[in-house]
Amino acid sequence: MSSIPAPPNPRSSIAEERVNPSFPVRELTYWIDGGRRVTELKERIMLELERDPLWRVNDHPNLSLAETRERAMSKIRRLADLATSRPLEETMTRMSIISVVDPGFWTRFGVHFGLFFGALQGQATPSQMAYWMDKGALSMQGITGCFGMTELGHGSNVAGLETTATLDERTDEFVVHSPTLTATKWWIGGAAHTATHCAVYAQLIVKDQCYGTKTFVVQLRDTKTFALMPGVNVGDLGKKMGRDQIDNGWIRFTHVRIPRSHMLMKHTKVTRSGDVIEPPLAQLAYGALIQGRVSMVSDSANVAKRALTIATRYASVRRQFGGSASAGASETKLIDYPIHQYRLLPLMAQTFAMIFTAREVTANYEKLMGELSDLGDATGAAADDVIKNLKETHATSAGLKAFCTWMCLNIIDQCRQSLGGHGYSAYTGLAQAYSDFAVHCTWEGDNTILTLQCGRYLVATALDARKGLPLPENLSYLRGAVSATGGLSGHACKGDSAEQVSSLDTLKSAWSSVAANAILNAVRDFEAGLGKGLSKDDAYEFSSASRLHAARMHTYTYLLHRFAAQVDQSPAALRPVLTLLAQLFGAHSAVQHSGEFLQSGFYTGSQIETLKGFVSFACSEIRKDAVSLTDAFNYTDYVVNSPLGRFDGDVYEKYFELVTSLNPAKPVPYFDSLIRPLLERTDETETGPELEIDEE
């Protein structure tokens, strides 16, 4: 009988993908993780989480807001002891896994340990630190903290915050006050339900003079009863797009008095007699900003790994339409369609670019912080070098944070769309991943503002270089360019063959040349602004579109160069597949921005066509290893947390089981009250009596 056959066993569909990988999969895992020891640590932690019922995550879509928050709170105790008793590396590794498994919880935990405690670390004097440690501020024994920076009317502009902390010299206290509605502290994670204390950013006012924004520890709640302190009003911000595990709240202060010593005085100090002692230039403040940004590059890579694991494995199992029309033939695997390869595999290449860049910038950041700490208060040439690197890292990390979080957000949604209708289910993982991740584009510096910061640095550096100042290493591609007047004619692709057009060296030069060009265009627009008589700041605003563009081109160039550097250092057995991925990253991104390459004169139109051909070729090659590459990411099914991304390919059975177990059969709750009356209703349209006057 000629009927329609069931799809082939999905387990065997995925098994055949693993028969002959072109590289040693476990080796790649070690290389990605940074060594076997790290891989094994991750595996130990993934197993611990999976076995703890409190860490169940596949039922998250069915929890109410109240249940979601309560479960998150119950996990805090589990982690609080571990966080202070276990080595820092283990804690950091655990948190990086949790940031993928349960990003909302990660935020709730991070508000205390990262933001509140981080504020103490960065801004408290030694005796203040000792005081708060003694109170239990690190271990949450006595104190749970939150971080009170943003206000209802003020986000990115910290200098414009309205909350005031006014010294009352008579009582030696600060009076913390929210003068207006827009001064209400807003988005404060942990404020609604969790925190006893808050690190409050407020305008320091002494003797009627405002000294700008400083940080003050303000107690919100009685630690024994949790009753709000006098003058403190707190509310719940309720539902959010994602990360409902954390209880964001608002806080209003009405003349709240705190001891003078609750102002964190590592930098600015206020004496008993009301003298304000301001610090010399505080470059160190950059450090904390950079750390947050660098961690978001890692997070982008980690979340993208999960999204691609789900999309790639599903594409190796799901079948749709047939190559041939003969009845009974299997439908074709999605991943065998060139267009599906084209949808997913450039995203795979982007993910690897972020993985390797994250590793390198994390290492650079740690090295730089070490140098900075060694430097102490020293000045001179060595100090200048460190400061120069710090500025460069600050700007580059701003661009990386912005473009990597945007890239990852796009990867999540493209992967979700590639699942077809099943991507719209709450149980297949990527809808929630999108909602959870989206805030990364806004917090720790709004992406657009960060790109403009990065672009401003690029313009300023190019102008400095024109004056003869040396360029930082990562901007060495500007060498020569800054003195050229029109374009970079020396930089053009030599040769028309696919090998020549798409080699990693050519792509590196291509991107360097385009980035240099984009920076010069931004310089040109900035100078045009000055030429119109604009102030420096206004000239920067005037050139903002080209500044943003320059930051984008610089960041892609940086990603490609870091990726290529890691390929060079990789074990020989991994180098072919990693090289191809790096080429795909560079070539696909170049095709996406082909106008820049044509305008800079690096590629001709026909070379761009050759590059497009290479992208298709690279996709078809990487397609053979696609499932093995997701295996190398080494996320367990627990971390992948999607029936469509299972290692064993058994997607349909497990998806059906999950959906039916979480939504057991029940009678329709409103049949009697709503449906029966609908079905059984009769027409009740009033026509009215016939009127005598109409009867004529």
Next chain:
Amino acid sequence: MSSIPAPPNPRSSIAEERVNPSFPVRELTYWIDGGRRVTELKERIMLELERDPLWRVNDHPNLSLAETRERAMSKIRRLADLATSRPLEETMTRMSIISVVDPGFWTRFGVHFGLFFGALQGQATPSQMAYWMDKGALSMQGITGCFGMTELGHGSNVAGLETTATLDERTDEFVVHSPTLTATKWWIGGAAHTATHCAVYAQLIVKDQCYGTKTFVVQLRDTKTFALMPGVNVGDLGKKMGRDQIDNGWIRFTHVRIPRSHMLMKHTKVTRSGDVIEPPLAQLAYGALIQGRVSMVSDSANVAKRALTIATRYASVRRQFGGSASAGASETKLIDYPIHQYRLLPLMAQTFAMIFTAREVTANYEKLMGELSDLGDATGAAADDVIKNLKETHATSAGLKAFCTWMCLNIIDQCRQSLGGHGYSAYTGLAQAYSDFAVHCTWEGDNTILTLQCGRYLVATALDARKGLPLPENLSYLRGAVSATGGLSGHACKGDSAEQVSSLDTLKSAWSSVAANAILNAVRDFEAGLGKGLSKDDAYEFSSASRLHAARMHTYTYLLHRFAAQVDQSPAALRPVLTLLAQLFGAHSAVQHSGEFLQSGFYTGSQIETLKGFVSFACSEIRKDAVSLTDAFNYTDYVVNSPLGRFDGDVYEKYFELVTSLNPAKPVPYFDSLIRPLLERTDETETGPELEIDEE
């Protein structure tokens, strides 16, 4: 005292935006809506909805899944009578407003009236139609319907569905059966809680022969008790990314018997004796597909209008950083930053392009359906023309559906990100709008598959034209191009001034030339595939990346031409602002795809730079009218449903009121159970006794 001032009154910030619009705002509303009568009808309906407590929508974020679904059901009764008693135009207008206000409800209602009843209209014979009308299938008096097409293992490929309907000649019944797990009907809206009957797509099997997918009406539930019918199992798909108002479910059939007459037999017929009578070519089936796609172009425009209203009004009120550093100066409105204009105003131009295109394709579709209906069974030249138009509309609407839904999804998220942190709140409207809208990219034809269909048509049409067949009007830009061998050298921008580079006529030519080029590239790749010995289908797969690209270029070209046509016909007072918006649409899109224009030779690199300058200029001009343009969209605050998008600009007060009223102060629910034990815990790390052996 030099403290930080509160932001200026937001009401006056927005009021000053309305002082001097460059166009008559009310006129533009009429022009957008299609006349004063339509505007007034919309206003009447918006008011009716706003005043009905059942239609409250600003508390949606705080409803549970069960509450969400129950409230949606309670609205169905309200609308069921109106839908059948009021004129069709009013019903369609009401539904288009509801699709913005409450998209999940719109879907739930649409499943019965659009999909289930639509299947009857399109596929039932007259006597079958009379039977089901008599049963109450239109008015939901006795029957509520759902639409059973997709299966767990099968989405886009309807021909590959596994469900079978096998004729039992002895009893004159069909036996409907789900043979496998992957045959389970999946995503069936209304199945979980609402529907009594389902229009089931299944393989027709008669005398052991399979005749492909046909439609069968299968009763799911007893209409008096709502008990499931024998052999029918139904389950609930639970939480989704969005549109939780509709109860999507799964259905499995186990040898369910239905009368033979429950197969819808307008096209294929099965006689009592088991003869299958297949219809001649059924071009009419295209009609229903096109209608769904056309309606999504309108929906994209309508939803984008809301997103831009919120983002633009907020940007006119929100202030951040200052132009000058002098203490006490107001911060600058977001919308006064060139980069913010650059973020929002090209999206505004895209929205207008979709508004006018939607109107024109809707009118064309209706005209075409009229012609088709007039044509009846006629053949000959007139019929060929109609069929040719039908094919062109089918392909163009596929591309429009895909690129407009993608465009709108991007607009929503860009607008959401432009709200900064407040975009992440569930109460500011755009997070949910994104989640609700996202499914538009998948259902009614997955966007990627639709773009490939469109691209395939474009390739085939170019090949036909090369053989001398006439081109349809919307592809007239291919004239000449198809015979050219290398590029379109005759088509290049004449002149380098901003006026010449960015005039609407130049932009129309530019896009036509680039679209022609992209189609020729796809033809070239297709022919290269054939040259490698691939089958026609495989050659199309081989050329899928360039086909997708050709569809994109064609669709943008189509949008620009339709937009320009509407500008030409618009009232004189509106023409300047609409012309500028059309130019911005064409120029910004061209800059985004500058590589294509450089490769086609239409623009030089320096002309592209001029075009970029024009984009900035156009943004700064349109910025002056930005709020007035959102006013012209004429959505009431009820429809906008976001405190940040209020007409009066009073965003902070109303946002605070909404959040606090929906999340009233309550004691922390788990203080005693979870927080107190955390705060009061002591270290309990086991160190173990000292071992004698260690004491040496």
